[in-house]
Amino acid sequence: MKIGEVHDANRKTVGRTILHFDAVESTNETAKELLESDVEEGLVVWADRQVAGRGRHGRAWASPLGGLYASFMVRPKEAHAWLLGLLVGMPVVKALRHFGVFAGLKYPNDAVYQNRKIAGILSEGVYRHDVYHVIVGIGVNTNVDLDKLPPDVQPRATTLKREVNLFVANEEFLDYLLNQVDDLYSRYRNTRIEFLLKDYRGQCTTIGKRVSVTIGKEKLTGKAYDIATNGALIVVDDQGVKHEFFEGALEILK
Ligand code: BTN
Numbered sequence: 001m002k003i004g005e006v007h008d009a010n011r012k013t014v015g016r017t018i019l020h021f022d023a024v025e026s027t028n029e030t031a032k033e034l035l036e037s038d039v040e041e042g043l044v045v046w047a048d049r050q051v052a053g054r055g056r057h058g059r060a061w062a063s064p065l066g067g068l069y070a071s072f073m074v075r076p077k078e079a080h081a082w083l084l085g086l087l088v089g090m091p092v093v094k095a096l097r098h099f100g101v102f103a104g105l106k107y108p109n110d111a112v113y114q115n116r117k118i119a120g121i122l123s124e125g126v127y128r129h130d131v132y133h134v135i136v137g138i139g140v141n142t143n144v145d146l147d148k149l150p151p152d153v154q155p156r157a158t159t160l161k162r163e164v165n166l167f168v169a170n171e172e173f174l175d176y177l178l179n180q181v182d183d184l185y186s187r188y189r190n191t192r193i194e195f196l197l198k199d200y201r202g203q204c205t206t207i208g209k210r211v212s213v214t215i216g217k218e219k220l221t222g223k224a225y226d227i228a229t230n231g232a233l234i235v236v237d238d239q240g241v242k243h244e245f246f247e248g249a250l251e252i253l254k
Pocket of ligand 1: 071
């Protein structure tokens, strides 16, 4: 059920209108449903909890009360859904740092603190009436107790509440986050993508680390070397051969 609507005319695109729900299946799905009506670009769907939150690789995203679950919709000129999803990791990390958690960016777009995940992003491209839309969903473990997350997730996760001795209201976090996302989207539209990828490269803490990447039954181990101009992660394997990855389960090795 919709419980509020917030407008901010100071933002250029993302977050000019925020629809606030108490509970939804998934904010990405609600945003997609709203595409049937004539909604303005930048619309945000925010929910207090999700009953069927989705993560990358077809996984579930546990979404208990206390966490932040929001999706925004944009209509970029080019079909770059994936690249936009990658870059949105930057404002998420910036917001976490602003509120006191010195998070880093694990490729492609996980926010992690001391190797524990604190936020994730699911970006999807959809056509409606021949127009390309990108829905970017952001989930942040803000005021969640770790024991409210599934037992298998707990050892690899953390929350803002756990790391910072300070209560940050989701509304306040979202407000700051959307200002950063709005700035990023402006740059995305007006700057060459190489410049943004350069920033991303500077913030991605995966580079230089030993990693393993699993895609299906294949597993490759090597050193994360760089971000390619197409946004792929370049991994140099133990034989010195370069590989490019966009997806796959990435593990940082000690
Ligand atoms: C991941 O790291 O696997 C991505 C997690 C994305 C979760 C967010 S919460 C808001 C939006 N709605 C969803 O169902 N998923 C995204």
